Amino acid sequence: MASGQLSRDKALECSSSRHACHVMLYSDTASQLFGRTPIKHIVLMQMRFDGLLGFPGGLVDPSEETLEEGLTRELLEELGVAVPVSVEDYVESRFAPSHPPTSSSSSSPLILHFYVKKIEEEQIREIEKAAASTAADHGLEVLGMVRVPLYSTKSHAGFSCFLSHSFIGNARSQLVDSLLRLHLVSPGELRRALRSSQRMNA
Ligand code: GTP
Ligand code: MN
Ligand code: MN
Ligand code: MN
Ligand code: MN
Ligand code: MN
Structure with a gap:
C-alpha cells in the first residue's frame, strides 16, 4: 500500500481520528467544444x-453514521441533490499529511476517504443547477461547481491550466490518479499536461 494509505476497516478502527469523505462524480458526454473538440x-x-x-464531500462522524451516509x-448540503454513494464506489483511505508532522498542539489525525461514482450527463446537469441555487452551502462553503477540462x-x-491551480489536501493527486485508473485521460496526455502545468507555475 502507498504511504499514508490504510484499509477501510483499519481506518474505521481509528475512533480518535477525524474522518472525511469526498467523491469524484463523472459522466460520459458526446458534446464537443467549439463543435470540434x-x-x-x-x-x-x-x-x-x-x-x-x-x-464535494466533508467531515463524517462514524460513531453516528456510516461513511457513505455521511x-x-x-x-445534499453542498450539491442540493441527494446523490447516494455506496461502498461499491469506495476507492481508498489515507491519512491527511499533518503540518508540521509532529506538532503536539494539532487536533486529532484526519483520515480522508475517497470515492468515485459514474452518473449520467443529465444528473450532472441537475447537480449543477441545484448546487447553484437550492444547495444550503451555495455561496458559503462552496462557491461553485466546476467541470475539469480534460482536453488540450x-x-x-x-487540462494543464486546470492542474496549475491550487488544490485542497491531496485532491490534485486524487484527480490525477482517478483519471488514469478510469482511462479518462491517456498516460501520455497526462504526462504532457503535468509537465506544462509545472512550467506555468515556475
Ligand atoms: P464543514 O461543514 O465546514 O465542517 O466542512 P466539510 O464537512 O464540508 O469539510 P471539508 O469538505 O472541508 O473536508 C474536511 C477536510 O478534508 C478539509 O479541511 C481538508 O483537509 C480535507 N479535504 C477537503 N476536500 C478534500 C478533497 O477534495 N480531497 C482531499 N483529499 N481532502 C479534502
Ligand atoms: Mn463561446
Ligand atoms: Mn460540507
Ligand atoms: Mn466539503
Ligand atoms: Mn460538514
Ligand atoms: Mn458544513
Missing part, C-alpha cells in the same frame, strides 16, 4: 470557500 467526460470538482479546488449527507487546446492550455 470532443469533451468525452465530465468530471465535477468545486471551488471551495478558501479559494482551493476540491471534491458522504451522502454532505453531498492549440495553445497547450486546458
Whole structure:
C-alpha cells in the first residue's frame, strides 16, 4: 500500500481520528467544444470557500453514521441533490499529511476517504443547477461547481491550466490518479499536461 494509505476497516478502527469523505462524480458526454473538440467526460470538482479546488464531500462522524451516509449527507448540503454513494464506489483511505508532522498542539489525525461514482450527463446537469441555487452551502462553503477540462487546446492550455491551480489536501493527486485508473485521460496526455502545468507555475 502507498504511504499514508490504510484499509477501510483499519481506518474505521481509528475512533480518535477525524474522518472525511469526498467523491469524484463523472459522466460520459458526446458534446464537443467549439463543435470540434470532443469533451468525452465530465468530471465535477468545486471551488471551495478558501479559494482551493476540491471534491464535494466533508467531515463524517462514524460513531453516528456510516461513511457513505455521511458522504451522502454532505453531498445534499453542498450539491442540493441527494446523490447516494455506496461502498461499491469506495476507492481508498489515507491519512491527511499533518503540518508540521509532529506538532503536539494539532487536533486529532484526519483520515480522508475517497470515492468515485459514474452518473449520467443529465444528473450532472441537475447537480449543477441545484448546487447553484437550492444547495444550503451555495455561496458559503462552496462557491461553485466546476467541470475539469480534460482536453488540450492549440495553445497547450486546458487540462494543464486546470492542474496549475491550487488544490485542497491531496485532491490534485486524487484527480490525477482517478483519471488514469478510469482511462479518462491517456498516460501520455497526462504526462504532457503535468509537465506544462509545472512550467506555468515556475
Ligand atoms: P464543514 O461543514 O465546514 O465542517 O466542512 P466539510 O464537512 O464540508 O469539510 P471539508 O469538505 O472541508 O473536508 C474536511 C477536510 O478534508 C478539509 O479541511 C481538508 O483537509 C480535507 N479535504 C477537503 N476536500 C478534500 C478533497 O477534495 N480531497 C482531499 N483529499 N481532502 C479534502
Ligand atoms: Mn463561446
Ligand atoms: Mn460540507
Ligand atoms: Mn466539503
Ligand atoms: Mn460538514
Ligand atoms: Mn458544513
